[in-house]
Amino acid sequence: MRCDAVIFGGGIAGLWLLDECRRGGYSVVLLENRALGSGQTVASQGIIHGGLKYTLSGMLTKSAANISEMPLVWRECFAGQSEPDLSDTTIRSNYCYLWRTQSLTSRLGMIGAKVGLRVAPENISANDVPPVLKGCPGTVAKLEEQVMSPPSLIANLYERNRDVILKYNAQTGCEFQTGKPSQIEQITITTEKGESLKLMPSRVIFTAGKGNATLREQVGLSTSAMQLRPLHMVMVRGNLPEFNGHCIDGSKTRVTITSDRDIRGQTIWQIGGQVSEVGVEMTADELIAHTQQELSEVLPALDQDRLEWGTYRVDRAERKTGGGKRPESFAIKSEGNTLTVWPTKLVLAPVVAAAILPKITYDATWSNQEQQTLAAWGKPPVALPPWEVPGNWSHRPLRKSA
Ligand SMILES: Cc1cc2nc3c(=O)[nH]c(=O)nc-3n(C[C@H](O)[C@H](O)[C@H](O)COP(=O)(O)OP(=O)(O)OC[C@H]3O[C@@H](n4cnc5c(N)ncnc54)[C@H](O)[C@@H]3O)c2cc1C
Numbered sequence: 001m002r003c004d005a006v007i008f009g010g011g012i013a014g015l016w017l018l019d020e021c022r023r024g025g026y027s028v029v030l031l032e033n034r035a036l037g038s039g040q041t042v043a044s045q046g047i048i049h050g051g052l053k054y055t056l057s058g059m060l061t062k063s064a065a066n067i068s069e070m071p072l073v074w075r076e077c078f079a080g081q082s083e084p085d086l087s088d089t090t091i092r093s094n095y096c097y098l099w100r101t102q103s104l105t106s107r108l109g110m111i112g113a114k115v116g117l118r119v120a121p122e123n124i125s126a127n128d129v130p131p132v133l134k135g136c137p138g139t140v141a142k143l144e145e146q147v148m149s150p151p152s153l154i155a156n157l158y159e160r161n162r163d164v165i166l167k168y169n170a171q172t173g174c175e176f177q178t179g180k181p182s183q184i185e186q187i188t189i190t191t192e193k194g195e196s197l198k199l200m201p202s203r204v205i206f207t208a209g210k211g212n213a214t215l216r217e218q219v220g221l222s223t224s225a226m227q228l229r230p231l232h233m234v235m236v237r238g239n240l241p242e243f244n245g246h247c248i249d250g251s252k253t254r255v256t257i258t259s260d261r262d263i264r265g266q267t268i269w270q271i272g273g274q275v276s277e278v279g280v281e282m283t284a285d286e287l288i289a290h291t292q293q294e295l296s297e298v299l300p301a302l303d304q305d306r307l308e309w310g311t312y313r314v315d316r317a318e319r320k321t322g323g324g325k326r327p328e329s330f331a332i333k334s335e336g337n338t339l340t341v342w343p344t345k346l347v348l349a350p351v352v353a354a355a356i357l358p359k360i361t362y363d364a365t366w367s368n369q370e371q372q373t374l375a376a377w378g379k380p381p382v383a384l385p386p387w388e389v390p391g392n393w394s395h396r397p398l399r400k401s402a
Contacts, residue, residue, distance in 0.1 A: 001373075002364035003027050006187055006201040008215055009208030010036040010165060010380065012150075013341050015157040016349035017207065019084045020357055022161060027364040029199060029374060030161070031189065033170040035383035037154035039209040041346060042383040043233070043314040045258040045270050046092065046153070047244075048074045048146045049347050050119040054328075056112050057251045066329070070347040071119045071145055078146065088156040090149040092260055097245030098141040099133055101298055105250035110138060113248050119144045132241050134301040147244045147258050150346070155382050163375040166197075170214070181220030182336025191378065202363045205356065206340045209317040216340060225333055226342065227324055228315040232279035234271040234291045235387050238307040242267055247298045249274070255291075255298055260385070268387045271295075284311040310393035312386040318342045332356060 005021060007014045010032040021028040051067040073082070080087035098113055098121050100106040114121055121141035129140045158165060168174055168189040177186035184204045190196040204219075206212045213223045246253040256273035275294055279287035288309045295302055319331035319342045330348045332355060333340040339359065343352045366374075386392055 001197065001199055001366070001370050003029050003199050003201045004362060004364050005029075005203040005205055005360050006031060006199050007205045007207055009033075009206065009211060010154075010158070011039055011041040011207065011209055012037070012153070012157075012346045012349045013209075013343045013352055014205075014207035015154065015161070016084070017205065017341075017353040017356055018161050018164065019157055020353040021360060022164070023083055024357060024360075026360055026362065027366050028164060028360075030165045031168050031174075031187075032165060032380040033168065033208070033211065035381045036158055036165070037150065038383040039211070040314060040316060041154060041209075042150050043312065043386050044150050044346055045256060045272055046148045046150045046346075047096065047256070047258065048148065049345060050143075050145055052098075052113060052143065052145070052246065053253065056109060056248065056253070066351050067345065067347060068119070070350070073350050074148075074347065075146060078148065084157065084160060086153065086156050088152070088159070090152040092147040092149055092258065093242070093244045094144065094146050095244075096143045096145050096147060097130070097133065097243070098143055098248055099136045099245065099298075100138050100248050101254070102137050103249065106248060106254075107138065109248040109250045109252070110141075112251070113141070113143075130241065130243065132243050132299060132302055133245075136299070136301075143246075149260055149385075151382055151385050158382060162379060163371070165379060166374065167378045167380040170211070174218075176219050178219055180336055182338050184219055184337060197373065197377070202337065203360050204338045206338065207343075210315055212317060212340050212342070219338065221335060221338070221340070225320055225340065227318055227320045229318065229324065229326070230280045230313060230315050231272065231276040232282065232284075232287055232311055232313050233276045233386070234279070234287060235268060235310040235312070235392065236271065236291075236307050237262065237266050237268045237310075237387065239303070240267040240269055240307070243269070246273065255294060260387070262387050270386070279311070280313075287311055308393065310387070312389070312392045314386075318344055330355075334359070 004026040005028045007030040018030045050071040076082035077086040100110045121143040123139045173190045175188045187199045242259040246256045253273040331342045
């Protein structure tokens with residue numbers, strides 16, 4: 001089967017690109033090795049960033065500036081007013097709160113947060129401050145960055161493109177035929193039952209996150225083009241308010257909290273920011289103790305009794321930078337007919353897809369039978385969010401009710 005492109009990996013980068021390609025009339029297939037969104041997308045906090053973190057660290061440079069347009073682009077998609085129509089995606093909140101602690105760096109950071117953002121924070125009156133932020137010093141601001149549920153976003157894009165999304169086994173069920181190392185002429189995928197499909201792509205696009213390393217190795221490309229930056233995230237559940245926000249401290253977000261609900265309807269907080277960076281070197285129990293201490297300082301009104309705590313580790317997969325720093329923006333590496341993609345941020349998926357689209361040409365037209373073969377092929381599931389993975393909660397409770 002000839003294809004205009006074959007995409008490897010159904011996280012946000014691959015699925016958004018697939019959707020763009022299909023709306024553009026291209027004959028494109030997406031191959032997924034595990035569950036859609038496994039790795040970073042489903043583990044993410046789902047914030048539709050407009051560049052706050054880049055502003056704080058002075059990295060809102062020209063190349064990073066396209067992030068400031070993203071809240072408006074996504075908002076229209078969530079409202080069903082622009083393509084892709086993402087009106088089936090669950091919006092956790094239409095805004096985030098910004099607050100600070102007593103420290104001077106924290107005060108200066110809060111000022112920095114107000115400079116240079118397209119979607120700028122607005123101070124709220126004392127009456128509108130949510131109870132969980134009572135006792136926090138200084139003014140509290142609201143930032144119109146939406147927070148969505150990543151598993152529902154993945155499911156939304158999957159439903160729109162289901163017929164051309166195929167499950168395969170990268171270890172045992174995939175063979176590449178290459179001319180030169182970066183020129184992939186044929187990809188054969190085989191199921192456990194022995195059914196096989198030969199794809200002849202004009203373009204091959206790796207959007208497999210951490211899995212890009214193995215894919216690149218398989219086709220003879222260097223793996224030194226990318227870096228992994230680990231995070232150790234904290235989760236907490238129990239009698240918690242729904243709350244989304246950043247505690248600003250200098251050029252950092254001391255904690256970033258997002259909320260969702262688990263299948264039993266309990267509120268879950270995902271906690272990232274500095275705690276998840278410093279937590280990389282800690283055990284789960286150490287990180288939980290550290291986060292409890294941090295929360296008692298940054299959210300003094302929060303009642304931490306009878307909460308259940310968990311953690312999970314996840315690597316951010318990015319193009320390599322000097323000194324292992326966060327890249328300024330997304331990266332696309334072009335070699336032969338392959339493109340390797342690192343979006344850096346979930347919100348950048350629309351600009352990543354727009355940059356790739358002109359590199360795809362109309363070479364293939366599928367027959368009805370070919371379309372039916374693709375539609376009938378095995379489909380991958382959507383990955384579970386980290387709080388539905390039982391092993392992530394198996395830590396001893398460190399703080400009990402008095
Ligand atoms: C904890 C955390 C919080 C974050 N929060 C935010 C946030 O709030 N806002 C934001 O904008 N960004 C956030 N990010 C960044 C964002 O999550 C990532 O930039 C983005 O999700 C990367 O998407 P991706 O599609 O490139 O990769 P991934 O989401 O990692 O997806 C890769 C896909 O490829 C599949 N795959 C792997 N190997 C193969 C293979 N050999 N063949 C086929 N498929 C394969 C995987 O199963 C998976 O489906 C966060 C990241 C982390 C880690």
